[in-house]
Amino acid sequence: MEQPLARPRSLTREAVGLRSGVPDLSEHVDRFCALVERVDPLIHAFVPEPGRHDRLRAQARALAARHPEPAGRPPLYGVTVGVKDIVHVDGLPTHGGSALPPGVLAGPQAVVVDRLRAAGALVAGKTVTAEFAASAPGPTRNPHHPGHTPGGSSSGSAAAVAAGLVPLAVGTQTVGSVIRPAAYCGVVGFRPTYGRIPTAGVIPNAPSFDTLGVFTADLAGAALAAALLCDDWRGDDWRGDEWQGDDWRVGPAAGGRPVLGVPDGAYLERAEPAALRAFEEILERLAQAGLTVRRVPLFPDFAGIARQLQTVNRFELARSHADWFARFGGLYRPETAASIRVGQGVAAEDRAAALQARDRLRERVARATAEAGVDLWLAPSATGGAPEGLHTTGDPVMSLPWSYLGLPALSLPAGRTAEGLPLGLQVVGAAGGDERLLAQAAFLEEALGGEAQILP
Numbered sequence: 001m002e003q004p005l006a007r008p009r010s011l012t013r014e015a016v017g018l019r020s021g022v023p024d025l026s027e028h029v030d031r032f033c034a035l036v037e038r039v040d041p042l043i044h045a046f047v048p049e050p051g052r053h054d055r056l057r058a059q060a061r062a063l064a065a066r067h068p069e070p071a072g073r074p075p076l077y078g079v080t081v082g083v084k085d086i087v088h089v090d091g092l093p094t095h096g097g098s099a100l101p102p103g104v105l106a107g108p109q110a111v112v113v114d115r116l117r118a119a120g121a122l123v124a125g126k127t128v129t130a131e132f133a134a135s136a137p138g139p140t141r142n143p144h145h146p147g148h149t150p151g152g153s154s155s156g157s158a159a160a161v162a163a164g165l166v167p168l169a170v171g172t173q174t175v176g177s178v179i180r181p182a183a184y185c186g187v188v189g190f191r192p193t194y195g196r197i198p199t200a201g202v203i204p205n206a207p208s209f210d211t212l213g214v215f216t217a218d219l220a221g222a223a224l225a226a227a228l229l230c231d232d233w234r235g236d237d238w239r240g241d242e243w244q245g246d247d248w249r250v251g252p253a254a255g256g257r258p259v260l261g262v263p264d265g266a267y268l269e270r271a272e273p274a275a276l277r278a279f280e281e282i283l284e285r286l287a288q289a290g291l292t293v294r295r296v297p298l299f300p301d302f303a304g305i306a307r308q309l310q311t312v313n314r315f316e317l318a319r320s321h322a323d324w325f326a327r328f329g330g331l332y333r334p335e336t337a338a339s340i341r342v343g344q345g346v347a348a349e350d351r352a353a354a355l356q357a358r359d360r361l362r363e364r365v366a367r368a369t370a371e372a373g374v375d376l377w378l379a380p381s382a383t384g385g386a387p388e389g390l391h392t393t394g395d396p397v398m399s400l401p402w403s404y405l406g407l408p409a410l411s412l413p414a415g416r417t418a419e420g421l422p423l424g425l426q427v428v429g430a431a432g433g434d435e436r437l438l439a440q441a442a443f444l445e446e447a448l449g450g451e452a453q454i455l456p
Helices: 011-020 025-043 052-066 111-118 155-162 179-185 219-229 273-288 302-320 322-331 334-344 348-372 397-405 434-448
Strands: 080-084 122-127 168-173 188-191 211-216 259-264 292-297 376-380 409-416 422-428
Touching (some): 025 052, 025 080, 025 122, 080 155, 111 122, 111 168, 111 219, 155 168, 155 179, 179 211, 179 397, 179 422, 188 219, 211 219, 259 273, 273 292, 292 348, 302 322, 302 334, 302 348, 302 397, 322 334
Antiparallel strands (some): 168 211, 188 211, 376 422, 409 422
């Protein structure tokens, strides 16, 4: 029997404590570094960093000097955050999970890191990514079952939160790289509306889909992070923008209980039978909690949608890596190189046609959503539990249509497989409706009883 290492920590509780001075910031950094030294060799969530402890202690001293009084401290004061290794951070190299020479991938610090640091966060380090956020896995293990994948490509970010190394981590999603690893690792993953968090300073995969997201232990943590990182956050549209006692809480949405839509058809059938049975049990629990669930035929040509996404994805991956691949193609992993070569054979007009098809699909889905009176779409976050072994990061297909459309999505912990592997419930909102998605998801989290086991 594998020894589970999952012990996620609440971002909101930790943020409140650090702002009040409990624990002292230097003590907090010492504890974090000791935890990484003890646990990370077992799961490999972080990219190795010589001198991590000295760097963080120096940054903590500077942060404390800037904010000596608790009342003036920013919301993430002293919180340690993992950052996926395709996101540029001043003072830390970017490798993108690759073997390319040091410095080749260098660039200015990402806007998302600027925002984290402005909010008082300490960058704990770079988290492991599949090579260039594609499909060639890194060494990260699943904290629940170390013999299984944590998912990807944001492997290290999901595992770092699940193992309690950090309460917040940044990932990216092109197809399923936030929602799937969140489900596999039993944490919350939030992928906002496409473009809601600027991707400047992030190595591109497919810019038409690339979206920054976050991992936290619970919905309240995701709401706090979203409010700090997303453009033009509308705090008055929801009731989760206040500190209450020792926590940040997401209250019920002003519009009341959401109507839940289930996208029946070929898309949902991509999930494994056991995952579908677990999904149906979740739907029953939600209905028993008084929530309305409506089944709506959606995505009748799901195979065509998948082809259109792959056309854009491969073309843009090849274009994003054109210069680096021409110079260092022999250093790329076989999986990544194969995808790039496929993309080199995609015609520009085929990409353009696929993007036009996306525009038409957006209109059809928006119309179907309105006609059915659906507030949130529900689906499994992944086809099943995390596959055994580290040779794959799993199948992203359950995120595929939502990523293609650029809609905001959450993965909430929702049950386990017979082997004890976590499962996730994917919750999808309307474009630009991130605030409402997070607020209405509070009804679901409450009905599910808070599946994540958070440390006190």
